[in-house]
Amino acid sequence: MSRRRPALKPARLTLRDILHTGSAGMRARPMRIVLSALGIAIGIATMISVVGISASSKEKLLQELDKLGTNMLVVTPGTDLLTGKKVPLAEDAAGRVARIDGVEHTGATGQLPHTVRRSEKIADTITGGITVQAATHDLLATLRATMHSGTWLNAATGKYPAVVLGDVAAQRLGVSEPGQQVYINQRYFTVTGILAPLPLAPEIARSALVGWDIATSQLGFDARPTTVYERSADHKVGEVHQLIPRAVDPQTPRNVNVSDPSAALQAKAATEGAFSNLLLGLGGVALLVGGVGVANTMIISVLERRHEIGLRRSIGATRGQIRGQFVTESLLLSTLGGAAGIILGAAATATYALAGDIPWVIPLWAVGGGFAATLAIGTLAGLYPAVRAARTSPTLALHAA
Known part of the structure; x- marks a missing residue:
């Protein structure tokens, strides 16, 4: 009697392999990636600049209070x-x-x-x-x-x-x-x-x-x-x-x-960010629109790369590896937009501070929140396209190609 050969385990991908495969689509279509990342960049830049300008104005008021006394x-x-x-x-x-x-x-x-x-x-x-x-x-x-x-x-x-x-x-x-x-x-x-x-x-x-x-x-x-x-x-x-x-x-x-004449300045400093909530909401809307753009880009990428997906599945790539590839691509795309947005927001805040002769302040929580929002948008935007890519049948994908 012949013995059944044990099933071969799929090769594990290293972090370098995951980043390489995840960035393949970005390297192949740079202009589309730039336009998709622009929506994320605008949303993050709006949020960073709003928080930064508010914090800079508040710091100016606090410095005046320290100088003048309460x-x-x-x-x-x-x-x-x-x-x-x-x-x-x-x-x-x-x-x-x-x-x-x-x-x-x-x-x-x-x-x-x-x-x-x-x-x-x-x-x-x-x-x-x-x-x-x-x-x-x-x-x-x-x-x-x-x-x-x-x-x-x-x-x-x-x-x-x-x-x-x-x-x-x-x-x-x-x-x-x-x-x-x-x-x-x-x-x-x-x-x-x-x-x-x-x-x-x-x-x-x-x-x-x-x-x-x-x-x-x-x-x-x-x-x-x-x-x-x-x-x-x-x-x-x-x-x-x-x-x-x-x-x-x-x-x-x-x-x-x-x-107490300082009460007016203290109240102004305490409420400096009240109006900023509206602008933060607008930045959140822009960020959401950017996330929808990333999701749309990823879905189109899945449709255009069905042959690649089928070929990888036929040579042993698992569904999890396919999902990881497209989620990674979405995260890289969002991170690119988020990094550009943080730089643009910081530059806008610096310009405002320089023009108004006020301190340049960007809270660390705003930068951290911007990165967190970027990662969340990237994950959510890439999740559905990744699942759809993983469910693609190798046979049908290769046949359609």
């Missing part, structure tokens, strides 16, 4: 519940705030009923949205402001017709450097300095600031501050916020308003 509070007059009118702050309101435990710096401004003009020939009804305010010497340190040019008011210049302009006020008045003059209350004031932008105090940016002494002696100022600014220790901000109304007006503390 420990400044602003004290302003409240409204009387009976009369509905503003209740003026006490003349020594800044001193009362300064005596609170934890307060490190205080500064005050007092609004004046005057306009500032470039010359007396300009009508006083043309204000340009600029206010004239008296300012204490320590206001600059309290605001952590810097001078764009010139010098701040001091004990000497505060007694004479000298003025410091906010950056917006200087721009609207057409003043570009210290030494020029502006017209306030029937006389000229010499500009001694121009402030740099103040994100936490936009009202100062639109102001012409004169010394407290000359405001009381020549501009009819009653020495009552309209705004008090204070800086406290970081761990004392909440406590100081509660104590200020009682310190400024012990009898009716509700007539004192206390606000």
Whole structure:
């Protein structure tokens, strides 16, 4: 009796063999591969750039907050519940705030009923949205402001017709450097300095600031501050916020308003990515369309390569090896598009950051998520064509060829 020969086991493919067979279709049809990968690249690039631009803008806001600090509070007059009118702050309101435990710096401004003009020939009804305010010497340190040019008011210049302009006020008045003059209350004031932008105090940016002494002696100022600014220790901000109304007006503390100007920047930083969700959705749609394009390419590839599939099956390739070949090709195709998309998205973010003078930030999770999405799309797009290729009958494939 003859013995039955044992069935030959199919040869195992190495990783190099799998990559070689999987990339065969890509090498044979490069233009089709490029066009198919383009959809993946556009989707990934959109998602990376949206996340990167949002993260870069948020980082810029956080850097501003670190520089300006979140420990400044602003004290302003409240409204009387009976009369509905503003209740003026006490003349020594800044001193009362300064005596609170934890307060490190205080500064005050007092609004004046005057306009500032470039010359007396300009009508006083043309204000340009600029206010004239008296300012204490320590206001600059309290605001952590810097001078764009010139010098701040001091004990000497505060007694004479000298003025410091906010950056917006200087721009609207057409003043570009210290030494020029502006017209306030029937006389000229010499500009001694121009402030740099103040994100936490936009009202100062639109102001012409004169010394407290000359405001009381020549501009009819009653020495009552309209705004008090204070800086406290970081761990004392909440406590100081509660104590200020009682310190400024012990009898009716509700007539004192206390606000945190950094809250707006903090809220903006926290919600920076809210609008990005819509754009991320659009990027996801583009990615889905790219995945459909890859699947379509793979199905056409299976139909065009039936002879190759039949030949490989006839010489011993298993269905699993055929499936692996086409899934690998789909993964390589998607990875190519994903890598191109990440590079394009990073370049778009870098261009935006450079144009806006903001930090260039791309979260690692965005890059990792882009690769993960690429692999998922590649697997899903190649799964059906791979199964279809594996089910192809060698006999029918060779006969059809």
